[in-house]
Amino acid sequence: MTLSAPSARAVDLRVEPVDIVLAHVEQSLQVELDRKTVVRKRRSVGARTDRRTWVRIERRDLDKIGVQGWNGSECAARLKGIAQPMWRGCVVWQDAGEPVMWRADETELLPGPPIGNAILSEDPKLQDAWWQAFNATLDALAAQDTRRIATPDTITITQALVAEAVRSVAPTQDLDTTVECWVPAHADLNWANMTAPTFSLFDWEDWGNAPRGLDAASLWGSSLAVPALADRVRYERRHDLASRDGKLMTLFMCSKILGPDAHPQDPRLEPARRMAEKVVAELQAG
CATH class of the missing domain: 3.30.200 (Phosphorylase Kinase; domain 1)
Structure with missing residues (x-):
């Protein structure tokens, strides 16, 4: 035994x-x-x-x-x-x-207070200088080299995990879920792990290589209860999210929001469903 x-x-x-x-x-x-x-x-x-x-x-x-x-x-x-x-x-x-x-x-010590909870319900009204510093850090991070593998929610991200997540939101679609570009990511990018008015990114426990767009998609998902903020995240990280890998990561994030543990009153549910449908259509169209 x-x-x-x-x-x-x-x-x-x-x-x-x-x-x-x-x-x-x-x-x-x-x-x-x-x-x-x-x-x-x-x-x-x-x-x-x-x-x-x-x-x-x-x-x-x-x-x-x-x-x-x-x-x-x-x-x-x-x-x-x-x-x-x-x-x-x-x-x-x-x-x-x-x-x-x-x-x-x-x-x-952090240079300022955390912006809020992981998921925001109000617009933090961040200045353009904050977004510039945010973009500079994410771009610099993606250009680094590491052997670490990202562990979002303490789970190692793999090709198989991505495929499973995409299938959960597009079960009837035959989508190619192959990730093309892996780059270093923070892997826990949300509004509780950044400061303002001075930008700083903290809590690096889970960082490592991940599909391009993971961080952008994660922050977008954390912003969906504030539509204007979610749109700003997508605009600022458009070069990531418009890529094929970025679309896969958008579906990866949608799978977390729409999963079996979703609360029926979560204001992110409907916008996540709409985005999942839009991204699936884009991937099908090539």
Whole structure:
């Protein structure tokens, strides 16, 4: 009989007690975390330190840590031409009681507050200078070289995953889903991971090579509840999204919005359906 490895329990760090974890990070990094600044997310916790830096702590199942590891923020520190907080150091440890690992990365403070939640419901009214800096960073990122593979939502992106996603939104169509161009991508590009009025892009845990247009399509999907903002994203990243790979990534994003876990009241559903139909027609037309 083959014994399977124990699986980690589902944990939401927004409600899970984390005092022991915070104390471990303080001791390991020799910092004091300002408890009044703690920000909790589903799988990460962050806080400001007494040396004017920021520490982000993430919990990840062992089976979600692939061959390339999970040192995205550390590896992103070598990227050139990217507006991001400087990486200072980290501590990584395996949980004593569960098949999970913890990682705490220390970086410089952000130059401004995050723009909002991952999905926006109001226009942030960003200035042209912000969009210029945004485009400069995404263009510089795509020109880098890496062996890392992007892991959007902690799942390694592959040709098979793209094909499955496209088929889920176009099940009756015989579309060629072959990706032609793979370039470095942030892979978690949304409005919670960028700052304004000064642009900065952070949370680099999942970056790596991905089909061209993944980041643009991801941000477009995060903007659909604000039509003018979604249109602006498509305009600014039109050279990505108009490409064949960009159209595949648009369908990839639509599959996430329209998937079986979609909330019936999600304002993004109808625009995502319309865009999926439009893009499928364009791909069929060649």
